[in-house]
Amino acid sequence: MGINPNMAEIASLLGETSRATMLASMMDGRFHTASELAYMAAIKPQTASFHLAKLVDGKLVKVEKQGRHRYFQLADEEIAHLLESFLAISPPPEVRSLKQSSQMKLLQGARTCYDHLAGKLGVQLTESLLDAGYLKLEEKQFLITSEGAQFLTDFGLDLDDLKRKRRSFSPACLDWSERRYHLAGALGQGILAHLLSLGWVTRVPSIRAIKVTEKGRTGFKEVFQLDI
Template sequence: MKEGPDIAQIGALIGDPARANMLAALSSGRALTATELAAVGGITLQTASTHLAKLETGGLLTQRKQGRHRYFKLADEATALLIETMMGFAASRGHLRHQPGPKEPALRKARICYDHLAGDYGVRMLDSLVASGAIEAIGEGLAVTPKGESRLQCIGIDVSGLRASRRPLCRSCLDWSERRAHLAGSLGKALLSTFFDRGWARRTAESRTVNFSPQGEQQFLSLFPLEA
């Protein structure tokens, strides 16, 4: 087939092991330097620079300068969604890069996916919002109900303000570890930011893991209960 989008180019860009590792590292939402990404990819800085240039030309990365350094990050949420979906697909087919280790349970429990909550807690949050009628499925998408807007307002989320942005309010993102959907979009980002701002959770340095404090975990589980 010689018509339509060329998925072969995107597949080739992501398919290189070093580039795949760098893209997975950037799915944490952090901006990283070429030196940091070279270490992630297990390659030299010169080789990493070549790979990063290809990824940027292909529309998967953007960069910004700060002082003497250049920082790279995923181009947008759509790129992050693509990487997370591919990770989920690979996991479902048994294509794992390493055996589960001590850090694996924490990573599966709660982690950053670009700028929203993923893992068991991310899936639980979306399940609870849907079960309570705060979010409803419309076709292949998700929408906040009037009931949900009132509920979210009570915890400090301005849904009307989020709707005014160009970014989708809420969308589902396939979770690679749970093989089910968690909440992405501007609402997913706002909720995670609220957890951080209230001190319920914090990011782990050099990791995608999100650690909830005992009090924060209690608040989270109370706010997003699951029906028995």
């Protein structure tokens, strides 16, 4: 039996270092210009545009035009899950500088995976909800218990609104650094957005790391019994 041609195409797209770097940069769930992605991948803008065209053709990336500008983003959350799974089985990158070491520690501690929380904090938060009986895991999907629905509503989430979104509600996403599942989907996005609005966490500029504030340390302890 021959290899699935679509799988071979995806493997080819991911197998080029510059494209892989740009895809990893887009795992923050935001739109980026070709120039921004070129800078992140340390390549020329023309080279970045060439690679981005291939990623768009391969349905891994989508492009949105605003006037004369073009903005690029991962095609959807499923692509983010795919990339996170690849990262989970990939060898860790070689750290060649103190800056790289610091950034890697930040990313492993807390980061965005598309639009939800990942890293040690994402896994800890997910497991605290499981341990409290607010979530249960069944076949790579997290299910909210009745107690969990009440807890999350009291925390400030509009679960009905999140369920109306045209996407998976609460899938399990394999975390590449923790090698365990974190909460993804509309519920994962809703929790991260709420944490940002509360001021418990902030985004780290230029990389997709997330930083916990002093207010957040207190909140995570009081609400989720997490020592951050």
